[in-house]
Amino acid sequence: MYRAQVRVRYFEKKAYDLFLQNLVKGTSHLAIGQEAIAAGVAAALRPDDYVFATYRGHAHAILRGAPMAAVLAELLGRQSGLMAGKGGSMHLTYAAGNFLGSYAIVGAHLTIANGAAWSARYRGTDQVAVAFFGDGATNIGAFHEALNLAATWKLPVLFICENNLYMEYTPIATVTAVARPAADRASAYGLAPIVVDGNDADAVYEVALAAVARARSGEGPSLVEAVTYRHGGHSRADPGKYRPDEEVAEWLAKDPLPRYRERLLASGANPAVLDRIEAEAHDEVEQASLAAQGAPLADPAELERQVFADGGATWRR
Amino acid sequence: MATLTQVATRTVTYREAVALGLAQEMGRDPTVVLIGEDVAAAGGVFKATAGLLERFGPERVRDTPISEQAILGAAMGAAMTGLRPVAELMFADFLSVAHDIVANQVAKARYMTNGQLSVPLVVRFGNGAGLRFGAQHSQSVESWLMAVPGLKVVVPSTPADVVGLLAAAVRDDDPVMFLEEKALYPMNGEVPSGEHVDQLGVARVRRHGKDATIVSLGTMVHRSLEAAAQLATEGVECEVVDLRSLVPLDVTTVAASVTKTGRMFTVEENPRLCGWGAELASIIGEECFYDLDAPVRRITSPHVPVPAAGSLEDAMLPSAERVADVVRRALG
Structure with missing residues (x-):
């Protein structure tokens, strides 16, 4: 799990570097500070489980096996991108790893995760579906529709709220009727209120493991609120200046990575092993970055491909 | 098929x-x-x-x-x-x-x-x-x-x-x-009676005619056929094309009919602006301009929400009489 967190952190830092070099266009949303949730949940899943994420989805794509070079190439608009440049940062998808998409309309994918969970049960598998979403999604209708349907149909799905305390630029507490935006809504759907320290990968893992077991055994969905903090702004356009300095400092002190490293060392891990994990992640990211920057731009011939199942975009005869 | x-x-x-x-x-x-x-x-x-x-x-x-x-x-x-x-x-x-x-x-x-x-x-x-x-x-x-x-x-x-x-x-x-x-x-x-599977994107000519092409969809196909039957009694033979799907859009069948008749009318239940007939009219205008004897005419609902009262709703929807009237005047 340390390796997972380090890989994501280094990847996101590289994505930010490339943005500063004006190589990443459009928008992107980084998960620096939130790695423990992605790593903890990913460790509790099987390769055949389904994962759905938000536009802040680089971490989840990588932890479902998406090659870093292809993800970076997608951010850079290259032909070798994960979706040949058609999706971009906010729509990363890696079907080979059952990472069934990053969704940029807040809350929509919770309803879609239900469908994958229903399909798994219908087909007689014990796969589960996981939907990650931000605290802001708890105030949109699709969240409530999805929770109610999942509970009513007892679907094998995990709803993981990555509560980073801000919906875009606004403190979630100032726009939400309850203190815990996800957990305080759970009882409305007959679910237990689960809050976990989202900066502690082990704690997240334990909670996810229990929720996965519940889902696999047919007991229905779980709603988990993992409390965390993004170290940067909402998106690349946002310096995050609306957040009090003390608050930022307090959360930087709770950075999940050094915290996890210290825990490993305290439990007797060899520091050289941890150093090697960091060095390997560093090399992986650097190689991916070189490969992505060396790749050709997305081919304009792609423009009218893959609109329809015949591979093209023909709408007439 | x-x-x-x-x-x-x-x-x-x-x-x-x-x-x-x-x-x-x-x-x-x-x-x-x-x-x-x-x-x-x-x-x-x-x-x-x-x-x-x-x-x-x-x-x-x-x-x-x-x-x-x-x-x-x-x-x-x-x-x-x-x-x-x-x-x-x-x-x-x-x-x-x-x-x-x-x-x-x-x-x-x-x-x-x-x-x-x-x-x-x-x-x-x-x-x-x-x-x-x-x-x-x-x-x-x-x-x-x-x-x-x-x-x-x-x-x-x-x-x-x-x-x-x-x-x-x-x-x-x-x-x-x-x-x-x-x-x-x-x-x-x-x-x-047996298994029946059709094909998406293929229009059907519901009535053959040489004087005008009426392109329609869904409920309006039947009103178009009614209008065509009325016009036939007056010596005007309309071809009625049932699009059946908008995507894929069977331009081939429509264009073949327009090439034959030289006139096209669309009958659309939707309100006027941006109805499917506008797209079809633009395609036929671009691709069959020299086959057309007159501008394409669209017969749609007026650009209003659908009213509840029967007398209002009936007045809104294109009727067989309205279709026949528009075709009759255009050919007159």
Whole structure:
């Protein structure tokens, strides 16, 4: 799990570097500070489980096996991108790893995760579906529709709220009727209120493991609120200046990575092993970055491909 | 295309044809499932899914809460992972509540993922006016859907087409928006007795003629045919083309007819602006300009919400008389 967190952190830092070099266009949303949730949940899943994420989805794509070079190439608009440049940062998808998409309309994918969970049960598998979403999604209708349907149909799905305390630029507490935006809504759907320290990968893992077991055994969905903090702004356009300095400092002190490293060392891990994990992640990211920057731009011939199942975009005869 | 003249037929209503088509596909393919509000125990508010729960059981025919986003989201997620769901959205007007799932999610999934995801689902809607339901239960939404890249849009005008095009929609690997015309649910028609599968994107010439081409869709096909019959008594022979689907759009059949007649009229139930006929008129204007003897004329509803009172709704919808009148004046 340390390796997972380090890989994501280094990847996101590289994505930010490339943005500063004006190589990443459009928008992107980084998960620096939130790695423990992605790593903890990913460790509790099987390769055949389904994962759905938000536009802040680089971490989840990588932890479902998406090659870093292809993800970076997608951010850079290259032909070798994960979706040949058609999706971009906010729509990363890696079907080979059952990472069934990053969704940029807040809350929509919770309803879609239900469908994958229903399909798994219908087909007689014990796969589960996981939907990650931000605290802001708890105030949109699709969240409530999805929770109610999942509970009513007892679907094998995990709803993981990555509560980073801000919906875009606004403190979630100032726009939400309850203190815990996800957990305080759970009882409305007959679910237990689960809050976990989202900066502690082990704690997240334990909670996810229990929720996965519940889902696999047919007991229905779980709603988990993992409390965390993004170290940067909402998106690349946002310096995050609306957040009090003390608050930022307090959360930087709770950075999940050094915290996890210290825990490993305290439990007797060899520091050289941890150093090697960091060095390997560093090399992986650097190689991916070189490969992505060396790749050709997305081919304009792609423009009218893959609109329809015949591979093209023909709408007439 | 199993429609052969020798094939034995039976008479069913447009409403019964929906359940017939669904049963045909569900009986053939266990991955076909049906969800929606009231579709199971109640057999649908339009009674178009009566008997399916009894035949296929509660895991394949599922009632949902009044949660249009959850319904279409569940259908999409299931379609991405191996099923071929059919979701009913009841009144087509409710599309607006779930337009995110349709326009942002379902329609774009294949493209944004460069073909990694496939969404083979069918959404059924009760579309159109004529039942005095007022502005939020009577709209024609086919032109809304036609405007979104990635969707196929089908509007059957007969019970046989309901079965054949629904079967084709279920078997299609793209998301198909299947618009059932509410006003046609009681209509009787002949349906082939055996398995019936049609083809999406192929228009039908419902009446042959040499003087003018009337292009129409759904309920308006029947009004166009009525108008053509009236005009025939006056010596004007109209060709009536039933588009049957807007995406794919069968320009070939329309253009062939226009080349022959030199005149084109569209008969559209939708309000005036941005109706499908405007797109078709622009295509025919570009591609058949030298075959046209006169500008394309569009006959649509006025650009107003659908009113509730019968006298108002009747005045809004293109009638056979209005169609005949416009054609008559244009040719006069």
